[in-house]
Amino acid sequence: MVGMLAQGFGVxxxxxxxxxxxxxxxxxxxxxxxxxxxxxxxxxxxxxISVMRGTPLMLQMFAIFFGPYYLFGISxxxxxxxxxxxxxxxINYAAYFAEIYRSGIQSIPQGQYEAAHVLGYSRFQTFMLIxxxxxxxxxxxxxxxxxxxxxxxTSLAFVIGVAEMxxxxxALVASMKNLWAFAVAGLFYxxxxxxxxxxLNRIEKKLDYYHE
Amino acid sequence: xxxxxxxxxxxxASGSKADVVVSLESIEKSFGDxxxxxxxxxxxxxxxxxxxxxxxxxxxxxxxxxxxxxETFERGSLSYGDxxxxxxxxxxxxxxAGKTVQREAKSRFGLVFQNFNLFPHYxxxxxxxxxxxxxxKRDKAEAERQARAVLAKMGLAGKEDMVPCELSGGQQQRVAxxxxxxxxxxxxxxxxxxxxxxxxxxxxxxxxxxxxxxERMTMVIVTHEMSFARDVADRIVFMADGYVVEEGxxxxxxxxxxxxxxxxxxxxxxx
Numbered sequence: 001m002v003g004m005l006a007q008g009f010g011v012x013x014x015x016x017x018x019x020x021x022x023x024x025x026x027x028x029x030x031x032x033x034x035x036x037x038x039x040x041x042x043x044x045x046x047x048x049i050s051v052m053r054g055t056p057l058m059l060q061m062f063a064i065f066f067g068p069y070y071l072f073g074i075s076x077x078x079x080x081x082x083x084x085x086x087x088x089x090x091i092n093y094a095a096y097f098a099e100i101y102r103s104g105i106q107s108i109p110q111g112q113y114e115a116a117h118v119l120g121y122s123r124f125q126t127f128m129l130i131x132x133x134x135x136x137x138x139x140x141x142x143x144x145x146x147x148x149x150x151x152x153x154t155s156l157a158f159v160i161g162v163a164e165m166x167x168x169x170x171a172l173v174a175s176m177k178n179l180w181a182f183a184v185a186g187l188f189y190x191x192x193x194x195x196x197x198x199x200l201n202r203i204e205k206k207l208d209y210y211h212e
Numbered sequence: 213x214x215x216x217x218x219x220x221x222x223x224x225a226s227g228s229k230a231d232v233v234v235s236l237e238s239i240e241k242s243f244g245d246x247x248x249x250x251x252x253x254x255x256x257x258x259x260x261x262x263x264x265x266x267x268x269x270x271x272x273x274x275x276x277x278x279x280x281x282x283e284t285f286e287r288g289s290l291s292y293g294d295x296x297x298x299x300x301x302x303x304x305x306x307x308x309a310g311k312t313v314q315r316e317a318k319s320r321f322g323l324v325f326q327n328f329n330l331f332p333h334y335x336x337x338x339x340x341x342x343x344x345x346x347x348x349k350r351d352k353a354e355a356e357r358q359a360r361a362v363l364a365k366m367g368l369a370g371k372e373d374m375v376p377c378e379l380s381g382g383q384q385q386r387v388a389x390x391x392x393x394x395x396x397x398x399x400x401x402x403x404x405x406x407x408x409x410x411x412x413x414x415x416x417x418x419x420x421x422x423x424x425x426x427e428r429m430t431m432v433i434v435t436h437e438m439s440f441a442r443d444v445a446d447r448i449v450f451m452a453d454g455y456v457v458e459e460g461x462x463x464x465x466x467x468x469x470x471x472x473x474x475x476x477x478x479x480x481x482x483x
Contacts, residue, residue, distance in 0.1 A: 115329035118280055119343040119395065120318040129346070133333050210375040212332050 001172055008168030009188050012154040015089060015164060019106055019150060022090035027097030034102055045098075052095035058156050061088040065160045085157045093150060100142045104135035139205040144200045150191050155189075165189075231257045232293070233399045233430050234321070236279055236480045238300070239288035241271075248274050249285065256399060259428035263435055263445035263462075267477055271454040272434045276403050279432070280323045281314060292320040293398065319348060322392025326404040328384045330376040330391070336363065337372035340391045348395060355394070362390040366420055382413030386420055401422070402433040430459075438481045442466045450474045 033045040052060070065084035068074040076083075108131050116126040155166035165185050172181035235255040241248055248271050256262055264272045277283040279290065281297070285306050290408060297317045301307045308314070317347065330339050341359035344350045363372060365375040366386040376384050392400055402421065406414040418440050424431065425444045435441050442446060448465040450458040450473075458465055458474045469475045 021379055084368060109329075111327055111329035112331065114282055115325065115331070118284060118318060118321075118323045119391070120347040125346060129330055129342070137333070208313065210332050211377050 002184060004168050004172060005165055005184055006182065008163060008165035008185075009192075011162065011164040012151075012157075012166075013192075015049060015085060015154040015162070016151055018086050019089040019093055019154075022086070022146070023093035026090060026094035027101055028164055030094050031101035031105065034098060035105065047099060049095045052092050053099075057088065058091050058154060058159050060092055061085060061160055064088045079161050082162055083194070083212050085160060085162050088208055089150075089153070091156075093146070096146055097143070100139050100146065100156035101135065103142070104139040105131060107133055107138055140200065140204055140207065144197070147200075148196060151196065152189055183191065214234045233258050233277065234259075234293075234432075235291050236275075236470035237289045239275065239278055239285050239290075241274060241278060241283065241285040248454045249278070252288075252451075252454075254279075254432075254456075256430060256432060258398070258430055260430055260447065261425045261445045261468065262432045262449060263269075263441035264432065264449045264451060265438065265441055265477075266457075269321065269453075270451040272451050273403055275451070276323070276401050276434055277431070280321060280401055281317065281460065282323075286307065292317050293318065319395055320398045321401060322390050322395055322397040322399075323401045323403065324385070324392055324405050326407050328376070328381075328388045328408070330384055330388055332376050334375070335372065336368065336374050336376065336379070336387050338392045338400055339376065339387055343391070344394050359390070359394050362393050363387070365423075366390045367416075380413060381409045382416045385409065385413075385417045389417075389420060389424075399430040399432065402431065402435070404434050406435070406437060438466065438478070450477070452477070 036042045116130045156162045158167040169181040169185035239252045278285045289300040341355045346354040452473045
Protein backbone atom coordinates (compact mmCIF):
# COMPACT_ATOMS: atom_id res chain seq x y z
CA MET A 1 0.00 0.00 0.00
CA VAL A 2 2.67 2.46 1.02
CA GLY A 3 4.59 1.64 -2.13
CA MET A 4 1.62 2.51 -4.35
CA LEU A 5 0.95 5.67 -2.42
CA ALA A 6 4.61 6.65 -2.66
CA GLN A 7 4.45 6.17 -6.40
CA GLY A 8 1.37 8.40 -6.54
CA PHE A 9 3.10 10.88 -4.31
CA GLY A 10 5.92 11.05 -6.86
CA VAL A 11 3.35 12.26 -9.41
CA UNK A 12 1.94 14.73 -6.86
CA UNK A 13 5.45 16.10 -6.36
CA UNK A 14 5.88 16.45 -10.12
CA UNK A 15 2.69 18.49 -10.30
CA UNK A 16 3.85 20.55 -7.32
CA UNK A 17 7.33 21.37 -8.61
CA UNK A 18 6.32 21.91 -12.24
CA UNK A 19 3.57 24.27 -11.11
CA UNK A 20 6.01 26.30 -9.00
CA UNK A 21 8.55 26.31 -11.82
CA UNK A 22 5.96 27.77 -14.17
CA UNK A 23 3.78 29.88 -11.91
CA UNK A 24 6.46 31.65 -9.84
CA UNK A 25 7.99 33.46 -12.85
CA UNK A 26 4.73 33.71 -14.79
CA UNK A 27 3.20 35.43 -11.76
CA UNK A 28 5.81 38.21 -12.03
CA UNK A 29 4.86 38.79 -15.66
CA UNK A 30 1.15 38.77 -14.80
CA UNK A 31 1.69 41.16 -11.88
CA UNK A 32 3.62 43.59 -14.08
CA UNK A 33 0.93 43.35 -16.78
CA UNK A 34 -1.74 43.97 -14.17
CA UNK A 35 0.09 47.14 -13.07
CA UNK A 36 0.85 48.23 -16.63
CA UNK A 37 0.13 51.83 -17.54
CA UNK A 38 -1.14 50.49 -20.88
CA UNK A 39 -4.78 50.26 -19.88
CA UNK A 40 -6.01 47.49 -22.25
CA UNK A 41 -3.27 45.15 -21.02
CA UNK A 42 -4.05 45.94 -17.38
CA UNK A 43 -7.77 45.32 -18.00
CA UNK A 44 -7.27 42.03 -19.81
CA UNK A 45 -4.95 40.85 -17.04
CA UNK A 46 -7.48 41.87 -14.43
CA UNK A 47 -10.14 39.85 -16.22
CA UNK A 48 -7.81 36.84 -16.42
CA ILE A 49 -7.03 37.03 -12.69
CA SER A 50 -10.71 37.42 -11.89
CA VAL A 51 -11.66 34.29 -13.87
CA MET A 52 -8.78 32.24 -12.45
CA ARG A 53 -9.66 33.14 -8.89
CA GLY A 54 -13.41 33.16 -9.41
CA THR A 55 -13.89 29.68 -10.85
CA PRO A 56 -12.91 26.31 -9.40
CA LEU A 57 -9.53 24.94 -10.37
CA MET A 58 -11.28 21.65 -11.03
CA LEU A 59 -13.43 23.32 -13.68
CA GLN A 60 -10.39 24.98 -15.23
CA MET A 61 -8.73 21.61 -15.45
CA PHE A 62 -11.78 20.18 -17.23
CA ALA A 63 -11.81 23.13 -19.61
CA ILE A 64 -8.18 22.68 -20.55
CA PHE A 65 -8.40 18.90 -20.76
CA PHE A 66 -11.66 18.61 -22.70
CA GLY A 67 -11.65 22.03 -24.39
CA PRO A 68 -9.43 21.14 -27.37
CA TYR A 69 -11.68 18.21 -28.30
CA TYR A 70 -15.12 19.69 -27.68
CA LEU A 71 -14.30 23.14 -29.07
CA PHE A 72 -11.99 22.31 -31.94
CA GLY A 73 -12.32 18.57 -32.40
CA ILE A 74 -8.62 18.08 -31.67
CA SER A 75 -7.83 14.79 -30.05
CA UNK A 76 -4.66 14.94 -28.00
CA UNK A 77 -4.53 11.42 -26.55
CA UNK A 78 -4.43 10.25 -22.96
CA UNK A 79 -0.90 11.55 -22.31
CA UNK A 80 -2.36 15.00 -22.65
CA UNK A 81 -4.11 14.75 -19.28
CA UNK A 82 -0.90 15.33 -17.33
CA UNK A 83 0.02 18.30 -19.54
CA UNK A 84 -3.50 19.70 -19.20
CA UNK A 85 -3.24 19.35 -15.43
CA UNK A 86 0.10 21.22 -15.33
CA UNK A 87 -1.17 23.99 -17.60
CA UNK A 88 -4.28 24.46 -15.47
CA UNK A 89 -2.25 24.55 -12.25
CA UNK A 90 0.29 27.00 -13.66
CA ILE A 91 -2.19 29.53 -15.05
CA ASN A 92 -4.34 29.24 -11.93
CA TYR A 93 -1.50 29.67 -9.46
CA ALA A 94 0.17 32.41 -11.52
CA ALA A 95 -2.97 34.50 -10.96
CA TYR A 96 -2.79 34.05 -7.19
CA PHE A 97 0.97 34.64 -7.10
CA ALA A 98 0.56 37.74 -9.28
CA GLU A 99 -1.79 39.32 -6.77
CA ILE A 100 0.62 38.59 -3.94
CA TYR A 101 3.52 40.02 -5.94
CA ARG A 102 1.43 43.08 -6.74
CA SER A 103 0.65 43.73 -3.09
CA GLY A 104 4.37 43.39 -2.33
CA ILE A 105 5.53 45.59 -5.17
CA GLN A 106 3.02 48.31 -4.30
CA SER A 107 4.11 48.28 -0.66
CA ILE A 108 7.66 49.35 -1.57
CA PRO A 109 7.95 53.07 -0.75
CA GLN A 110 8.19 55.48 -3.67
CA GLY A 111 11.42 56.80 -2.17
CA GLN A 112 13.21 53.57 -3.07
CA TYR A 113 12.39 54.10 -6.74
CA GLU A 114 13.38 57.75 -6.53
CA ALA A 115 16.73 57.00 -4.89
CA ALA A 116 17.47 54.37 -7.55
CA HIS A 117 16.36 56.74 -10.30
CA VAL A 118 18.64 59.54 -9.11
CA LEU A 119 21.58 57.15 -8.73
CA GLY A 120 21.13 56.21 -12.37
CA TYR A 121 19.94 52.61 -12.04
CA SER A 122 17.96 51.47 -15.09
CA ARG A 123 14.35 50.42 -14.61
CA PHE A 124 15.33 46.78 -14.94
CA GLN A 125 18.16 47.14 -12.40
CA THR A 126 15.86 48.98 -10.02
CA PHE A 127 13.34 46.17 -10.17
CA MET A 128 15.80 43.30 -9.92
CA LEU A 129 18.24 44.77 -7.39
CA ILE A 130 16.23 47.14 -5.26
CA UNK A 131 12.54 46.23 -5.44
CA UNK A 132 12.36 42.46 -5.90
CA UNK A 133 14.60 41.46 -2.95
CA UNK A 134 12.49 43.62 -0.65
CA UNK A 135 9.28 42.28 -2.14
CA UNK A 136 10.37 38.68 -1.50
CA UNK A 137 10.83 39.36 2.19
CA UNK A 138 7.45 41.07 2.46
CA UNK A 139 5.43 38.43 0.61
CA UNK A 140 7.05 35.35 2.08
CA UNK A 141 4.28 34.61 4.63
CA UNK A 142 1.53 34.99 2.02
CA UNK A 143 3.47 32.87 -0.46
CA UNK A 144 3.92 30.21 2.22
CA UNK A 145 0.15 29.93 2.47
CA UNK A 146 -0.27 29.49 -1.27
CA UNK A 147 2.53 26.96 -1.57
CA UNK A 148 1.09 24.81 1.21
CA UNK A 149 -2.33 25.04 -0.42
CA UNK A 150 -0.76 23.94 -3.70
CA UNK A 151 0.55 20.75 -2.11
CA UNK A 152 -2.99 19.82 -1.11
CA UNK A 153 -4.52 21.06 -4.38
CA THR A 154 -2.46 18.55 -6.35
CA SER A 155 -5.07 16.02 -5.22
CA LEU A 156 -7.57 17.73 -7.55
CA ALA A 157 -5.72 16.25 -10.51
CA PHE A 158 -7.58 12.98 -9.85
CA VAL A 159 -10.68 14.42 -11.54
CA ILE A 160 -9.08 14.15 -14.97
CA GLY A 161 -7.51 10.82 -14.13
CA VAL A 162 -3.94 11.82 -13.34
CA ALA A 163 -2.51 9.02 -11.21
CA GLU A 164 -1.32 11.19 -8.35
CA MET A 165 -1.45 10.08 -4.72
CA UNK A 166 -5.09 10.86 -4.05
CA UNK A 167 -6.24 8.76 -7.03
CA UNK A 168 -4.11 5.91 -5.75
CA UNK A 169 -5.53 6.28 -2.25
CA UNK A 170 -9.08 6.16 -3.59
CA ALA A 171 -8.33 3.02 -5.56
CA LEU A 172 -6.72 1.42 -2.51
CA VAL A 173 -9.66 2.30 -0.29
CA ALA A 174 -12.02 0.70 -2.79
CA SER A 175 -10.03 -2.50 -3.15
CA MET A 176 -9.04 -2.92 0.52
CA LYS A 177 -12.45 -1.91 1.89
CA ASN A 178 -10.95 0.23 4.66
CA LEU A 179 -9.85 3.82 4.99
CA TRP A 180 -6.20 3.33 5.89
CA ALA A 181 -4.97 4.48 2.52
CA PHE A 182 -6.62 7.88 3.07
CA ALA A 183 -4.99 8.19 6.47
CA VAL A 184 -1.57 7.36 5.10
CA ALA A 185 -2.07 9.76 2.17
CA GLY A 186 -3.02 12.46 4.69
CA LEU A 187 0.19 11.75 6.55
CA PHE A 188 2.20 12.10 3.33
CA TYR A 189 0.67 15.53 2.64
CA UNK A 190 1.23 16.69 6.17
CA UNK A 191 4.83 15.53 6.43
CA UNK A 192 5.67 17.18 3.13
CA UNK A 193 4.01 20.43 4.18
CA UNK A 194 5.86 20.26 7.47
CA UNK A 195 9.13 20.18 5.53
CA UNK A 196 7.97 23.17 3.50
CA UNK A 197 7.16 25.05 6.70
CA UNK A 198 10.65 24.38 8.03
CA UNK A 199 12.24 25.58 4.79
CA LEU A 200 10.10 28.72 4.70
CA ASN A 201 10.98 29.46 8.30
CA ARG A 202 14.67 29.16 7.47
CA ILE A 203 14.33 31.58 4.57
CA GLU A 204 12.36 33.99 6.75
CA LYS A 205 15.08 33.86 9.40
CA LYS A 206 17.74 34.42 6.77
CA LEU A 207 15.95 37.53 5.53
CA ASP A 208 15.50 38.77 9.07
CA TYR A 209 18.91 40.51 9.01
CA TYR A 210 17.17 43.80 8.17
CA HIS A 211 13.88 45.53 8.60
CA GLU A 212 12.67 48.88 7.38
CA UNK B 213 36.98 86.19 2.72
CA UNK B 214 33.58 86.99 4.14
CA UNK B 215 30.34 85.73 2.63
CA UNK B 216 29.27 89.08 1.22
CA UNK B 217 32.51 89.49 -0.68
CA UNK B 218 32.32 86.03 -2.18
CA UNK B 219 28.71 86.61 -3.19
CA UNK B 220 29.75 89.83 -4.91
CA UNK B 221 32.35 87.85 -6.76
CA UNK B 222 29.58 85.47 -7.72
CA UNK B 223 27.82 88.32 -9.46
CA UNK B 224 30.87 89.31 -11.48
CA ALA B 225 31.93 85.75 -12.26
CA SER B 226 28.52 84.63 -13.43
CA GLY B 227 29.45 85.68 -16.96
CA SER B 228 32.00 82.89 -17.39
CA LYS B 229 29.94 79.97 -18.57
CA ALA B 230 32.56 77.29 -18.06
CA ASP B 231 32.22 77.66 -14.33
CA VAL B 232 28.49 77.06 -14.19
CA VAL B 233 27.72 73.59 -12.87
CA VAL B 234 23.97 73.71 -13.29
CA SER B 235 21.74 76.17 -15.01
CA LEU B 236 17.96 76.16 -14.82
CA GLU B 237 16.19 78.81 -16.84
CA SER B 238 12.61 80.01 -16.69
CA ILE B 239 11.23 76.80 -15.25
CA GLU B 240 7.45 76.53 -15.24
CA LYS B 241 5.67 73.55 -13.77
CA SER B 242 2.06 72.70 -13.02
CA PHE B 243 0.29 69.89 -11.26
CA GLY B 244 -2.94 69.73 -13.23
CA ASP B 245 -4.32 73.24 -13.28
CA UNK B 246 -2.19 74.46 -10.40
CA UNK B 247 1.00 76.15 -11.46
CA UNK B 248 3.58 75.41 -8.79
CA UNK B 249 6.69 76.97 -10.33
CA UNK B 250 6.51 80.36 -12.03
CA UNK B 251 9.45 81.25 -14.22
CA UNK B 252 12.16 80.10 -11.82
CA UNK B 253 15.80 80.43 -12.80
CA UNK B 254 18.89 79.36 -10.95
CA UNK B 255 22.45 78.86 -11.96
CA UNK B 256 25.13 77.61 -9.64
CA UNK B 257 28.85 78.07 -10.09
CA UNK B 258 31.50 75.56 -9.12
CA UNK B 259 32.19 75.73 -5.40
CA UNK B 260 29.10 77.75 -4.63
CA UNK B 261 26.65 76.85 -1.86
CA UNK B 262 23.06 77.96 -2.42
CA UNK B 263 20.39 77.63 0.24
CA UNK B 264 16.73 77.69 -0.75
CA UNK B 265 14.39 78.72 2.03
CA UNK B 266 10.70 79.44 2.21
CA UNK B 267 7.41 78.25 3.69
CA UNK B 268 6.15 74.75 2.95
CA UNK B 269 4.27 74.53 -0.29
CA UNK B 270 6.43 77.24 -1.83
CA UNK B 271 7.77 74.91 -4.52
CA UNK B 272 11.32 74.48 -3.14
CA UNK B 273 11.23 70.70 -3.17
CA UNK B 274 9.44 70.55 -6.52
CA UNK B 275 12.14 72.77 -7.96
CA UNK B 276 14.82 70.42 -6.66
CA UNK B 277 12.91 67.45 -8.05
CA UNK B 278 12.80 69.15 -11.45
CA UNK B 279 16.56 69.73 -11.33
CA UNK B 280 17.15 66.07 -10.46
CA UNK B 281 14.78 64.75 -13.15
CA UNK B 282 12.35 63.26 -10.64
CA GLU B 283 9.68 65.57 -11.99
CA THR B 284 9.27 66.93 -15.49
CA PHE B 285 8.58 70.59 -16.11
CA GLU B 286 6.60 72.04 -19.00
CA ARG B 287 8.63 75.10 -19.85
CA GLY B 288 12.21 76.15 -19.45
CA SER B 289 15.64 74.62 -19.88
CA LEU B 290 18.14 72.69 -17.80
CA SER B 291 21.81 72.01 -18.37
CA TYR B 292 24.62 70.47 -16.38
CA GLY B 293 27.84 72.11 -17.55
CA ASP B 294 27.97 71.56 -21.30
CA UNK B 295 25.29 68.89 -21.13
CA UNK B 296 21.93 70.21 -22.31
CA UNK B 297 19.38 67.98 -20.62
CA UNK B 298 16.24 69.98 -21.29
CA UNK B 299 16.03 72.55 -24.00
CA UNK B 300 13.43 75.19 -24.55
CA UNK B 301 11.72 74.46 -27.86
CA UNK B 302 10.52 77.05 -30.37
CA UNK B 303 7.16 77.40 -28.65
CA UNK B 304 8.85 77.55 -25.24
CA UNK B 305 7.94 73.94 -24.39
CA UNK B 306 10.56 71.97 -22.52
CA UNK B 307 12.14 69.31 -24.73
CA UNK B 308 13.88 66.52 -22.82
CA ALA B 309 17.02 64.92 -24.19
CA GLY B 310 17.22 61.17 -24.71
CA LYS B 311 18.03 58.49 -22.16
CA THR B 312 21.79 58.57 -22.73
CA VAL B 313 22.03 62.27 -21.97
CA GLN B 314 19.77 61.91 -18.95
CA ARG B 315 21.87 59.06 -17.60
CA GLU B 316 25.02 61.11 -18.13
CA ALA B 317 23.38 64.01 -16.29
CA LYS B 318 22.52 61.77 -13.35
CA SER B 319 26.19 61.04 -12.81
CA ARG B 320 26.81 64.79 -12.52
CA PHE B 321 24.54 65.39 -9.55
CA GLY B 322 23.69 63.68 -6.30
CA LEU B 323 20.53 64.07 -4.23
CA VAL B 324 20.13 63.61 -0.50
CA PHE B 325 16.52 63.02 0.52
CA GLN B 326 14.65 64.10 3.60
CA ASN B 327 13.87 60.45 4.41
CA PHE B 328 17.32 59.13 3.46
CA ASN B 329 15.83 56.45 1.17
CA LEU B 330 18.69 54.07 1.80
CA PHE B 331 18.29 50.55 0.47
CA PRO B 332 17.36 48.61 3.62
CA HIS B 333 18.50 45.21 2.32
CA TYR B 334 21.99 46.45 1.41
CA UNK B 335 24.86 46.81 3.85
CA UNK B 336 26.17 50.32 4.45
CA UNK B 337 29.11 49.64 2.15
CA UNK B 338 26.94 48.26 -0.62
CA UNK B 339 24.56 51.20 -0.36
CA UNK B 340 27.51 53.45 -1.15
CA UNK B 341 29.48 51.29 -3.58
CA UNK B 342 26.71 49.61 -5.60
CA UNK B 343 25.81 52.47 -7.94
CA UNK B 344 29.47 53.23 -8.80
CA UNK B 345 29.93 49.55 -9.64
CA UNK B 346 26.66 48.82 -11.43
CA UNK B 347 25.80 52.18 -12.93
CA UNK B 348 29.19 53.75 -13.56
CA LYS B 349 30.70 50.30 -14.26
CA ARG B 350 33.74 51.08 -12.15
CA ASP B 351 36.12 48.49 -10.83
CA LYS B 352 34.65 46.79 -7.74
CA ALA B 353 37.77 46.97 -5.57
CA GLU B 354 38.40 50.60 -6.48
CA ALA B 355 34.76 51.60 -5.92
CA GLU B 356 34.72 49.87 -2.53
CA ARG B 357 37.97 51.50 -1.55
CA GLN B 358 36.52 54.90 -2.35
CA ALA B 359 33.26 54.03 -0.58
CA ARG B 360 35.19 53.16 2.58
CA ALA B 361 37.11 56.42 2.34
CA VAL B 362 33.95 58.49 1.91
CA LEU B 363 32.25 56.65 4.79
CA ALA B 364 35.28 57.32 6.98
CA LYS B 365 35.04 60.99 6.08
CA MET B 366 31.40 60.92 7.18
CA GLY B 367 32.54 59.53 10.53
CA LEU B 368 31.19 56.08 9.74
CA ALA B 369 34.33 53.98 9.69
CA GLY B 370 33.61 50.55 11.15
CA LYS B 371 29.93 50.64 10.15
CA GLU B 372 30.46 49.28 6.62
CA ASP B 373 28.97 45.86 7.28
CA MET B 374 25.93 47.05 9.20
CA VAL B 375 22.53 47.48 7.59
CA PRO B 376 20.75 50.86 7.68
CA CYS B 377 18.21 49.78 10.31
CA GLU B 378 21.04 49.30 12.80
CA LEU B 379 22.04 52.96 12.52
CA SER B 380 20.60 56.14 14.02
CA GLY B 381 18.79 58.60 11.76
CA GLY B 382 21.80 60.90 11.70
CA GLN B 383 24.09 58.05 10.73
CA GLN B 384 21.67 56.93 8.04
CA GLN B 385 21.59 60.40 6.56
CA ARG B 386 25.39 60.49 6.54
CA VAL B 387 25.39 57.16 4.67
CA ALA B 388 23.00 58.76 2.18
CA UNK B 389 25.40 61.68 1.74
CA UNK B 390 28.27 59.22 1.24
CA UNK B 391 26.15 57.34 -1.32
CA UNK B 392 25.59 60.55 -3.28
CA UNK B 393 29.27 61.54 -3.06
CA UNK B 394 30.51 58.14 -4.23
CA UNK B 395 29.38 58.90 -7.79
CA UNK B 396 31.77 61.89 -7.79
CA UNK B 397 29.04 64.37 -8.73
CA UNK B 398 29.71 67.97 -9.71
CA UNK B 399 26.89 69.14 -7.49
CA UNK B 400 25.04 67.83 -4.47
CA UNK B 401 21.39 68.63 -3.77
CA UNK B 402 19.87 68.35 -0.32
CA UNK B 403 16.10 68.23 0.13
CA UNK B 404 15.49 69.22 3.75
CA UNK B 405 18.21 66.83 4.92
CA UNK B 406 17.53 67.28 8.63
CA UNK B 407 13.73 67.58 8.73
CA UNK B 408 13.30 63.93 9.72
CA UNK B 409 15.88 64.11 12.51
CA UNK B 410 15.94 64.88 16.23
CA UNK B 411 17.72 68.13 17.13
CA UNK B 412 20.89 66.42 18.37
CA UNK B 413 21.10 64.25 15.28
CA UNK B 414 20.48 67.32 13.13
CA UNK B 415 23.76 68.81 14.29
CA UNK B 416 25.90 65.86 13.21
CA UNK B 417 24.43 65.99 9.72
CA UNK B 418 24.81 69.77 9.46
CA UNK B 419 28.44 69.42 10.58
CA UNK B 420 29.14 67.08 7.69
CA UNK B 421 27.53 69.47 5.22
CA UNK B 422 29.57 72.36 6.67
CA UNK B 423 32.74 70.31 6.13
CA UNK B 424 31.74 69.75 2.52
CA UNK B 425 31.12 73.48 2.11
CA UNK B 426 34.57 74.18 3.53
CA GLU B 427 35.99 71.93 0.82
CA ARG B 428 34.11 74.00 -1.78
CA MET B 429 31.71 71.22 -2.74
CA THR B 430 29.04 72.74 -4.97
CA MET B 431 25.70 72.37 -3.17
CA VAL B 432 22.07 73.42 -3.30
CA ILE B 433 20.34 72.96 0.02
CA VAL B 434 16.63 73.24 0.70
CA THR B 435 16.42 73.80 4.44
CA HIS B 436 14.45 75.19 7.34
CA GLU B 437 17.60 75.67 9.43
CA MET B 438 17.98 79.42 9.13
CA SER B 439 21.17 79.91 11.10
CA PHE B 440 22.76 77.02 9.24
CA ALA B 441 21.72 78.52 5.90
CA ARG B 442 23.17 81.88 6.91
CA ASP B 443 26.48 80.32 7.98
CA VAL B 444 27.03 77.88 5.16
CA ALA B 445 25.49 79.48 2.07
CA ASP B 446 27.08 81.91 -0.35
CA ARG B 447 23.66 82.79 -1.64
CA ILE B 448 20.13 82.49 -0.28
CA VAL B 449 17.06 82.08 -2.44
CA PHE B 450 13.74 82.78 -0.77
CA MET B 451 10.76 81.14 -2.46
CA ALA B 452 7.06 81.55 -1.81
CA ASP B 453 4.02 80.37 -3.78
CA GLY B 454 6.17 79.13 -6.62
CA TYR B 455 8.02 82.42 -7.10
CA VAL B 456 11.54 83.47 -6.21
CA VAL B 457 10.69 86.41 -3.99
CA GLU B 458 14.17 87.43 -3.02
CA GLU B 459 17.70 86.29 -3.69
CA GLY B 460 21.12 87.42 -2.55
CA UNK B 461 23.91 87.10 -0.04
CA UNK B 462 22.86 85.68 3.35
CA UNK B 463 23.59 88.95 5.11
CA UNK B 464 21.29 90.69 2.73
CA UNK B 465 18.35 88.23 2.57
CA UNK B 466 18.31 87.06 6.18
CA UNK B 467 19.51 90.14 8.06
CA UNK B 468 18.04 92.77 5.82
CA UNK B 469 15.14 91.34 3.81
CA UNK B 470 13.51 93.70 1.33
CA UNK B 471 10.17 92.02 0.71
CA UNK B 472 7.24 91.70 3.08
CA UNK B 473 6.91 87.94 2.43
CA UNK B 474 10.55 87.41 3.36
CA UNK B 475 10.22 89.52 6.49
CA UNK B 476 7.07 87.71 7.57
CA UNK B 477 8.66 84.32 6.98
CA UNK B 478 11.89 85.15 8.80
CA UNK B 479 10.01 86.67 11.72
CA UNK B 480 8.73 83.18 12.55
CA UNK B 481 12.29 81.99 12.94
CA UNK B 482 13.39 84.79 15.27
CA UNK B 483 14.55 83.80 18.72
